[in-house]
Amino acid sequence: MLQERHPLKGHRISLAEGVSLVIHDAEDSSRFNLRIAPENLGAASKAFGCELLATIGATATSGGRLALCLGPDEWQLYAPLAESRSIETTFAALYASCPHSLVDVGHREIGIAVEGAAAVLALRSACAFDFDTMPSGTGTRTIFDKAQIILIRHDENRFRIEVWRSFADHVWGLLQAASREIALGI
Amino acid sequence: MLLIRCPYCETERPEVEFVYAGEAHVARPVDPAALTDDEWKNFLFIRSNARGTHFERWRHMHGCGRFFNAVRDTVSDQFAMTYKAGMPRPTENEIKEARS
Numbered sequence: 001m002l003q004e005r006h007p008l009k010g011h012r013i014s015l016a017e018g019v020s021l022v023i024h025d026a027e028d029s030s031r032f033n034l035r036i037a038p039e040n041l042g043a044a045s046k047a048f049g050c051e052l053l054a055t056i057g058a059t060a061t062s063g064g065r066l067a068l069c070l071g072p073d074e075w076q077l078y079a080p081l082a083e084s085r086s087i088e089t090t091f092a093a094l095y096a097s098c099p100h101s102l103v104d105v106g107h108r109e110i111g112i113a114v115e116g117a118a119a120v121l122a123l124r125s126a127c128a129f130d131f132d133t134m135p136s137g138t139g140t141r142t143i144f145d146k147a148q149i150i151l152i153r154h155d156e157n158r159f160r161i162e163v164w165r166s167f168a169d170h171v172w173g174l175l176q177a178a179s180r181e182i183a184l185g186i
Numbered sequence: 187m188l189l190i191r192c193p194y195c196e197t198e199r200p201e202v203e204f205v206y207a208g209e210a211h212v213a214r215p216v217d218p219a220a221l222t223d224d225e226w227k228n229f230l231f232i233r234s235n236a237r238g239t240h241f242e243r244w245r246h247m248h249g250c251g252r253f254f255n256a257v258r259d260t261v262s263d264q265f266a267m268t269y270k271a272g273m274p275r276p277t278e279n280e281i282k283e284a285r286s
Contacts, residue, residue: 056195056250071250072194128187128200140195141249143202148248 007168008110013179021118021182023175026111026160030084032077034091036100043098047090048077057138059152068139068152076139076150076162081106109150110168112161114175118182119157125178126171127151145174188263192246193254193270199246207243209233210255211275236260241275244268257281 008025015021036044038054045052050062052075059068066078079087084106091102114122120131126145134140139152147167152160163171188201215221215229234240240260245253257266257276267276267284276284 057197071252074251128202130198133197142199143248 006110007165008112008172011172013176015116015118015179015183017183018185019118019182020116021122021179022113022115023122023179024113026113028081029078029111030081030087030104030106031109031162032079032087033103033105034075034077034100035073036075036098038073040098040100043094044075044091044100047094048079048087050077057134057140059137059139066152068150070139070141070150108164109162110165112163112168112171112175114159114161115157117157118179119159121182122175122178123151123159123161125181126174144171147171188265190244190256190265191268192249192252193268194250194252195246199249203246203248205245205247207245207253210241210243239266239281243271257284 006025006028011025013021013023034044034052041052041054045067048065048067050065050067051060052067053060053069056069056071059066061067064080065083068076068078070076077087084104088102088104091100094100123144124131127142129142134153136153136155139150141148141150143149144151144161144163147163147170149167149171150162152162154160161171189198190201190204191198192204212229212233215225218226221229238259238261240258242256242258243253244256245251253271254268255271255273256268258264259266266281269276
């Protein structure tokens with residue numbers, strides 16, 4: 001029998017008094033890692049149905065799909081779970097005219113949503129880079145404590161962490177400790 | 187913690203995202219078979235080990251994943267500049283300008 005295993009299913013941290021901070025498991029999505037020559041971006045954007053931007057860190061969204069540029073020739077694609085197969089088929093048809101590598105990494109990672117006025121404070125507890133240099137609507141691969149994550153900033157106070165599921169408990173534990181400190185005002 | 191500017195991401199990131207990858211501008215001989223043992227040994231093992239300005243490779247492992255070159259002072263540990271892989275070694279004037 002197939003059994004779904006999600007390390008953070010139903011987990012939720014919610015602070016209400018004084019500071020607002022809500023951390024919860026994000027809705028699962030399909031994820032792809034795309035490597036393609038930048039000159040073929042146009043074709044890839046068409047296949048994905050959402051523009052793929054060439055600036056590192058830039059994200060573009062369209063109809064529930066999100067494309068994040070991670071490197072000069074690397075993109076992370078997010079889409080609703082049900083669309084996974086259709087994306088694969090579309091890109092497979094594209095392969096003959098424009099070679100690329102599209103890898104389904106949907107089962108590798110899980111999403112954690114960090115929201116609220118204290119979101120940056122909570123993330124800062126384990127991310128060493130300067131959040132002021134990260135504009136809304138961008139994303140990046142970085143290190144959260146010792147775990148590699150992909151961090152997307154939807155807007156000022158809304159973040160999404162994408163982390164390998166084997167590191168999920170570790171990241172969650174740190175977020176829990178950080179939010180406890182925030183709740184106590186220390 | 188050191189802050190390193192990635193020339194591809196064009197942002198300053200903490201050192202933990204990067205890995206060091208040895209001295210820069212060490213070109214692999216085109217025809218290794220034609221080299222004497224001494225020349226091959228020099229290519230493999232002998233490095234400048236500079237005290238002061240050092241040209242070195244870094245990789246933005248937990249970021250864009252790219253290798254790039256950096257100019258760092260090995261005494262003060264300060265980065266003068268970073269530049270994309272494949273670009274020529276910066277001149278002394280360029281380094282001086284980047285430091286000021």
